Amino acid sequence: MKPGLLMAQLLNRFIWFDGALQKSLDARGHGGVRRLESMTMIYVHAGIRRPSELARLLGVTRQSMNTALRELEEKGLVYLEPDPEDARCKLVSFAPEGAAMRADALEIVMALEAELEDRLGARAVGELGRLVSMDWGEPPVLRGKKAAEGKKKRA
Template identity: 30%
Template sequence: MSRVNLTRPDRKPLIALVDRANRALQADMVQNAHRRGHPEIKPAHNSVFATLGENGARAADMAARAGITRQSMGEVIRDMVDLGILEMRPDPEDRRAKLVTYTEHGRWMAGRGYQHLIELERGFEEEFGEQEYATARDVLARLVDLLDQWATTETAASEAAASG
């Protein structure tokens, strides 16, 4: 049996750098909540804080934005309801559906989290300089747009091949 030769990148792959930065930022958000007296906040809660808008959202939509299953999002939401951070109520546009919204306490906690994000960004600007940090953000945003564009093109090509 022959061995397949693995061709590895000559430097750390971008996906590894972005993943590590994401995990570090996610951990920092939870640690910040703990430092501010909220040890009940868990890493899984980040998926809700990152996807729940001010006017609420459906759990299925939040799960899609977070890239997790509906079941996983539902579990996190139930935990946060039990903690008094979220509430569920009928969706005014579809009474059969439930809308996830922040409680007053949850809005306060989310606001503290956003304030911490603002402070982090200021710290990054101080560390790297305003222009360099703006460039880094711009490049990351453009990468996301390009990857989304490629995925859309790939999906359309696959669907066309399957139907034709």
Template identity: 35%
Template structure:
């Protein structure tokens, strides 16, 4: 499951942009879900250091997928946000992924799909601790 998830992340990253690193896809999804974030918050979420996060954000900026803006709460800090292009591309890829899952699970019993969703949710909750 985890190996397949890593492979899927790479595929989704390439669908967003051919030059996007697979690890950076998670940053884009996080920004889509939560909105503007400080680089330090993103680094903590992904589990990387400042230098790695800075390099990834620079690459995402060069691809036109994110932009930095001053943090109104702290003039020394910056917030990272998806650009309109980034939002459009990530949304398109996530919707295509959802459609693939719907298609792949269409022949499953509804109760089995509900049980799978419940168990995956439980697994995610347990791994977050």
């Protein structure tokens, strides 16, 4: 791979997954879920329930996250409830009305992973899962060419 393209390739593969999920949900009658909404649902499924944390992880403003959550609420997919630990905050929960769509989405994602195993092999998909699950640490702040060169020399 050409140096400097890893980020683009990771993004392309995410878009492959999300595009297949969106088209498959549409085909099953669950259309109209935007990328930010589907990404939000994935994080809620992973246990992230605070809107501020969802916004941080997804790299959007709190205002954008609140808009997405309102739209998901209107679609009957999530609801916001008071946070018992902080009365100023809300927590996101899955709405029972969205159970069929969530079940379909999980089935689709699992089928996409199986499709990847068919295309790339179980070993490659397992290795990919291992690599993206590793702790990469906090994102670094790189300041100029000399800082990068100094880190190479120390390594």
